[in-house]
Amino acid sequence: MKIDPDSSVDLSIQIASAIRDAIIDGTLPVDERLPSEQELCEHFSVSRSSVREALKRLGAQSLIRTQRGATGGAFVNRLTYAAAHGQQITTSTLLLSMNEVSFSTACEARYALESACARLAAQRRTADHVATMRAEAYKQAQPGLTDEAFCASDVAFHRALVDAADNDVMSYQLAGAVEAMQPLMNMITFSARSRERIVALHNDIATALDDQDADKICELLNELSSYTNSLAESVFAERDALRGQ
Amino acid sequence: MKIDPDSSVDLSIQIASAIRDAIIDGTLPVDERLPSEQELCEHFSVSRSSVREALKRLGAQSLIRTQRGATGGAFVNRLTYAAAHGQQITTSTLLLSMNEVSFSTACEARYALESACARLAAQRRTADHVATMRAEAYKQAQPGLTDEAFCASDVAFHRALVDAADNDVMSYQLAGAVEAMQPLMNMITFSARSRERIVALHNDIATALDDQDADKICELLNELSSYTNSLAESVFAERDALRGQ
DNA sequence: AGACAATTAAATGTCTGACAAATGAAAATT
DNA sequence: AATTTTCATTTGTCAGACATTTAATTGTCT
Numbered sequence: 001m002k003i004d005p006d007s008s009v010d011l012s013i014q015i016a017s018a019i020r021d022a023i024i025d026g027t028l029p030v031d032e033r034l035p036s037e038q039e040l041c042e043h044f045s046v047s048r049s050s051v052r053e054a055l056k057r058l059g060a061q062s063l064i065r066t067q068r069g070a071t072g073g074a075f076v077n078r079l080t081y082a083a084a085h086g087q088q089i090t091t092s093t094l095l096l097s098m099n100e101v102s103f104s105t106a107c108e109a110r111y112a113l114e115s116a117c118a119r120l121a122a123q124r125r126t127a128d129h130v131a132t133m134r135a136e137a138y139k140q141a142q143p144g145l146t147d148e149a150f151c152a153s154d155v156a157f158h159r160a161l162v163d164a165a166d167n168d169v170m171s172y173q174l175a176g177a178v179e180a181m182q183p184l185m186n187m188i189t190f191s192a193r194s195r196e197r198i199v200a201l202h203n204d205i206a207t208a209l210d211d212q213d214a215d216k217i218c219e220l221l222n223e224l225s226s227y228t229n230s231l232a233e234s235v236f237a238e239r240d241a242l243r244g245q
Numbered sequence: 246m247k248i249d250p251d252s253s254v255d256l257s258i259q260i261a262s263a264i265r266d267a268i269i270d271g272t273l274p275v276d277e278r279l280p281s282e283q284e285l286c287e288h289f290s291v292s293r294s295s296v297r298e299a300l301k302r303l304g305a306q307s308l309i310r311t312q313r314g315a316t317g318g319a320f321v322n323r324l325t326y327a328a329a330h331g332q333q334i335t336t337s338t339l340l341l342s343m344n345e346v347s348f349s350t351a352c353e354a355r356y357a358l359e360s361a362c363a364r365l366a367a368q369r370r371t372a373d374h375v376a377t378m379r380a381e382a383y384k385q386a387q388p389g390l391t392d393e394a395f396c397a398s399d400v401a402f403h404r405a406l407v408d409a410a411d412n413d414v415m416s417y418q419l420a421g422a423v424e425a426m427q428p429l430m431n432m433i434t435f436s437a438r439s440r441e442r443i444v445a446l447h448n449d450i451a452t453a454l455d456d457q458d459a460d461k462i463c464e465l466l467n468e469l470s471s472y473t474n475s476l477a478e479s480v481f482a483e484r485d486a487l488r489g490q
Numbered sequence: 491a492g493a494c495a496a497t498t499a500a501a502t503g504t505c506t507g508a509c510a511a512a513t514g515a516a517a518a519t520t
Numbered sequence: 521a522a523t524t525t526t527c528a529t530t531t532g533t534c535a536g537a538c539a540t541t542t543a544a545t546t547g548t549c550t
Contacts, residue, residue, distance in 0.1 A: 037530075072513070113361050169346060
């Protein structure tokens with residue numbers, strides 16, 4: 001890919017694109033070392049600043065990593081599920097917060113996607129998954145738990161359900177959806193009574209998973225979805241009422 | 246957020262994080278102009294290069310845009326569904342290509358997630374969605390269509406099904422999953438007979454959607470999933486056989 | 491006064507050169 | 521042989537300069 005210094009497009013963008021394309025089409029395989037910054041300067045006929053800015057762009061997308069020292073340089077990163085996952089969460093979180101996505105829309109999406117895992121999870125669940133879910137439900141029942149800790153445990157619970165489906169691609173997709181919702185969930189204050197209700201549903205879900213009863217899980221997820229939604233609605237209604245004063 | 250020049254973490258990373266956090270927590274609202282590079286240098290007590298590299302990182306994540314000129318500068322970007330979607334596809338595509346994700350795993354995830362839309366889509370579908378799907382199915386039946394065009398139309402078909410669920414968050418999530426699979430799908434050569442079978446299933450799905458029969462849609466999606474999988478398996482088996490010669 | 495042209499100021503984009511810091515390899519020393 | 525020292529390479533950071541873009545300002549003419 002060639003660089004056009006007269007283009008209206010920034011050099012660092014052009015250079016980053018060229019290298020990115022080489023990575024995507026396999027010209028630069030995983031763990032391959034890129035030419036040094038000096039060599040890239042000569043190759044593209046640009047200054048080191050432009051090359052460096054291009055490399056930072058690629059670094060921000062986890063496409064490369066850099067290492068200092070004699071044998072250092074920039075290396076093509078193997079994109080891990082964890083890294084991709086982290087990026088997806090950042091993106092999804094921002095998307096939700098910047099676009100005034102309604103709670104009900106996000107909630108609906110989350111539980112609908114989660115139900116998709118239910119069938120597979122019911123088939124493939126191991127004792128470990130069920131145990132994790134029960135442990136989280138137990139934690140959620142502890143008095144004195146902060147709302148944030150409650151939400152974090154909620155994420156862990158659902159994460160275990162998703163992982164039970166034993167499909168890496170699905171875990172990656174779903175975990176992003178579930179975790180991106182957490183800032184929205186954190187806006188809810190959970191009363192002792194509402195927590196009790198949620199924990200009960202969680203325990204029922206764990207049991208249904210143990211029994212490999214997919215339909216039951218879906219039914220319970222639906223219930224959880226509408227309950228969460230109604231909780232959110234009352235919180236928002238209260239907030240709006242206070243604002244109206 | 247403070248910057249530590251003695252940290253082992255690169256300055257541009259620290260600066261980018263600080264600004265990113267300010268965007269995420271709302272301190273820097275959408276379309277707000279960031280301080281000029283010069284001002285950021287003074288604020289963080291670093292050189293302009295470091296500030297610029299940090300801004301490039303944020304730019305690569307679509308968090309900011311920059312404009313030259315008198316009233317120019319860096320502005321907080323409103324993250325659109327389209328931009329988020331594009332990033333997700335790049336990430337997912339790389340993830341799938343770099344991690345030797347098996348076709349069956351990706352395929353399973355895709356159809357499972359798509360089934361999650363089916364119920365909502367059945368409730369909310371409009372005549373437009375059904376018409377789009379029928380039009381794509383018709384296109385797919387044309388002889389002389391390249392495999393690539395066939396796959397592209399396939400994506401458009403499923404995209405319409407997802408959009409019928411009328412949930413932006415879900416469309417965003419699902420479209421990413423469906424489109425990221427396209428490079429994998431493109432590896433399959435579709436014979437006339439297999440196309441015929443797929444088009445028939447597509448038409449049946451369109452009909453089931455029109456009839457608002459969610460169960461039927463799920464059943465047909467499952468059928469499509471196993472058929473696609475068997476096609477892929479035979480392609481891979483043939484390829485491996487050739488390789489073994 | 492209004493329309494148009496030239497100037498100016500502010501901002502990002504690019505280049506150059508320098509030094510700091512990390513790091514592994516080679517050389518020197520014990 | 522083991523350890524230490526030196527050294528070359530590479531990325532990270534800094535400073536300053538100039539180019540380019542852009543909108544506001546100023547000046548000029550009708």
